Amino acid sequence: MKLRRIDIFGFKSFRERTALDVSDGVTAVVGPNGCGKSNIVDAIRWAMGSQSPKDLRGRAMEDVIFGGSERNRPAGYAEVNLVFSNELRTAPAPWRELPELRVTRRLFRTGDSEYELNGQRVRLRDVQELFLGTGVSVQDGYSIIEQGRVGFIVSARPEERRALIEEAA
Amino acid sequence: MKLRRIDIFGFKSFRERTALDVSDGVTAVVGPNGCGKSNIVDAIRWAMGSQSPKDLRGRAMEDVIFGGSERNRPAGYAEVNLVFSNELRTAPAPWRELPELRVTRRLFRTGDSEYELNGQRVRLRDVQELFLGTGVSVQDGYSIIEQGRVGFIVSARPEERRALIEEAA
Amino acid sequence: SRDLFASTFEEVDTRFRAFFPRLFRGGRARLELTQPDNLLESGVEIVVQPPGKRLQSMTLLSGGEKALTAVALIFAIFDLRPSPFSVLDEVDAPLDEGNVGRFADLVVEMSSHSQFILITHNKRTMEAAGTLYGVTMEEPGVSKVVGVRFDHADAESGPEVDADR
Amino acid sequence: SRDLFASTFEEVDTRFRAFFPRLFRGGRARLELTQPDNLLESGVEIVVQPPGKRLQSMTLLSGGEKALTAVALIFAIFDLRPSPFSVLDEVDAPLDEGNVGRFADLVVEMSSHSQFILITHNKRTMEAAGTLYGVTMEEPGVSKVVGVRFDHADAESGPEVDADR
Ligand SMILES: Nc1ncnc2c1ncn2[C@@H]1O[C@H](COP(=O)(O)OP(=O)(O)OP(=O)(O)O)[C@@H](O)[C@H]1O
Numbered sequence A, B: 001m002k003l004r005r006i007d008i009f010g011f012k013s014f015r016e017r018t019a020l021d022v023s024d025g026v027t028a029v030v031g032p033n034g035c036g037k038s039n040i041v042d043a044i045r046w047a048m049g050s051q052s053p054k055d056l057r058g059r060a061m062e063d064v065i066f067g068g069s070e071r072n073r074p075a076g077y078a079e080v081n082l083v084f085s086n087e088l089r090t091a092p093a094p095w096r097e098l099p100e101l102r103v104t105r106r107l108f109r110t111g112d113s114e115y116e117l118n119g120q121r122v123r124l125r126d127v128q129e130l131f132l133g134t135g136v137s138v139q140d141g142y143s144i145i146e147q148g149r150v151g152f153i154v155s156a157r158p159e160e161r162r163a164l165i166e167e168a169a
Numbered sequence C, D: 001s002r003d004l005f006a007s008t009f010e011e012v013d014t015r016f017r018a019f020f021p022r023l024f025r026g027g028r029a030r031l032e033l034t035q036p037d038n039l040l041e042s043g044v045e046i047v048v049q050p051p052g053k054r055l056q057s058m059t060l061l062s063g064g065e066k067a068l069t070a071v072a073l074i075f076a077i078f079d080l081r082p083s084p085f086s087v088l089d090e091v092d093a094p095l096d097e098g099n100v101g102r103f104a105d106l107v108v109e110m111s112s113h114s115q116f117i118l119i120t121h122n123k124r125t126m127e128a129a130g131t132l133y134g135v136t137m138e139e140p141g142v143s144k145v146v147g148v149r150f151d152h153a154d155a156e157s158g159p160e161v162d163a164d165r
């Protein structure tokens, strides 16, 4: 399942709707400290169903909603869409025959959450299961290497490093 | 006590006697990965009396002795000399009136250690006490910031960060 | 299961041994089980010999050498179980010029089968990319993205991005 | 003692509040006691507001913002209790061009009273130094040092050092 587009709205520092088209090959994301690059990585992981605020550098799940700035009020909700092409029909049932898959996650300040696949309401678990076994589930942990994670692997105890091998098993 | 010269012999990757003159102001140390820059920092801390192999990225104290390379046999001992100028007479008694202080530390493969101040044999404790209260004792921890330490301060728990303040007290 | 772990360990080790000398321009490394007779609980150790240096545990390595070793391990796992896309956030930060170049070359090679998204401050890594996105915060606290595409004849020139290293 | 900790905390906090906006080109930050009524055991928290952004705990900050905040804290302690020399090993690694520049300027300023030894891969940091030492490993596993002095008329030109960033 190739990643085709990342669409971020109200998530962390992305107050306005922002889209990144992901081409084949190598894409570089650059910019000064604190401008939002790692927030894009967080958006991808969150949309794929990450449930750990700490994994996203927050303390509560609400921390991912745009919290305002000097001149902007906080947003009422956060939304991330990930669009995948499914040309090779590698998506699991019941999504197998769809040419494209759009994963949507929303979190409202009220605490309500919404998950959609191609506009259809689903459960969080459906989103998480979509990625299991494809190598990019948030549990897999070897295809998305967040900032500082290399240092963690370096200084990990042998027992912790075992987990990396287990994930690939 | 200004640092005037660092002299390294048989310590980690410094198989041959190497001297660095330290001028006033800012000195930059550069070079590719693994060439020995951080080993110089380890040499300074070791000569000042650090007793923790882990602090020096080793497992045993013996790890600081040049261990050989493809074409070189291991060294029999490691030696580091630090030369300080004491123009302001800030050194503690009984070294107060000396214009210059040379701190020497040696470790032999046999496990024997030697410590000298201006060529005179002293105990490890004499070396450690020389630096206490000057702001550069290895216990102080805020004047020598080793590689990766910034990340540690960043991710430290509030109780751990307290230690930084206590050291300055 | 115990056998699954054992075979996965073997497979990752094989690839790790191949990737290491590619990134280090020589030398060798391998994975080791801390308890080879207790596969259900054994940890995984890394034994390393950078080119021309002697065999040692990872602890004495430099910051850059440790990072590059970890990258070799990550790529070994990735090569065994490729995922459709991979996101690497500033893994090149502690690497010197030579090592960044070898890292970038390897990513380009692996990108023929997988998409790679690299967050970076490094010019050499940027040069390896076919597409470049600049993230800015002209309005404090509000992120904006500007896209610059390299590998197409119609490459639009965007505003200057922070290509600072 | 409790009073000594309290007064040291105050003094470090004061300087930290001053250094932060210098490094961040604005914004503000302060230290906070997690248990203000239990000075013997209280931890130290850092509250931060980068310029134009909102007040938040350190966790949500970027990698570079966190590093720069830690540098501000280290310098605050250093300013309170100056030591004759300071050694900083690659503290500039996660910083972008602008932040490295402000970091380097501050080090130059503080170096009028203390010697600073900076291990770095960054060109801007190198430019701030009066003396440059290049460490090489022509013979694998064996370190050699070559000195290049800038600020003297008799500056010797040494071999090219790895000024790679
Ligand atoms: N919920 C939120 N609302 C508004 N801003 C947020 C929110 N969460 C995080 N931020 C801001 O996002 C910024 C961090 O962005 P990010 O980590 O993406 O930076 P970066 O581009 O990766 O920088 P670096 O190069 O230093 O790693 C912080 O300044 C933080 O204040």
Ligand SMILES: Nc1ncnc2c1ncn2[C@@H]1O[C@H](COP(=O)(O)OP(=O)(O)OP(=O)(O)O)[C@@H](O)[C@H]1O
Binding pocket: B011, B012, B013, B031, B032, B033, B034, B035, B036, B037, B038, B039, B040, B063, B064, B065, B066, B067, B068, B147, C050, C053, C056, C060, C061, C062, C063, C064, C065, C094, D141
């Ligand atoms: N006792 C020893 N004998 C020989 N070599 C050693 C010894 N201890 C450490 N080394 C070598 O020193 C090297 C690390 O040096 P150092 O940490 O100083 O590198 P560095 O210049 O700081 O690199 P980086 O830029 O990646 O941080 C390692 O390759 C290690 O093998």
Ligand SMILES: [Mg+2]
Binding pocket: A037, A038, A039, A147, C089, D062, D063, D064
């Ligand atoms: Mg980041």
Ligand SMILES: [Mg+2]
Binding pocket: B037, B038, B039, B147, C062, C063, C064, D089
């Ligand atoms: Mg180093």
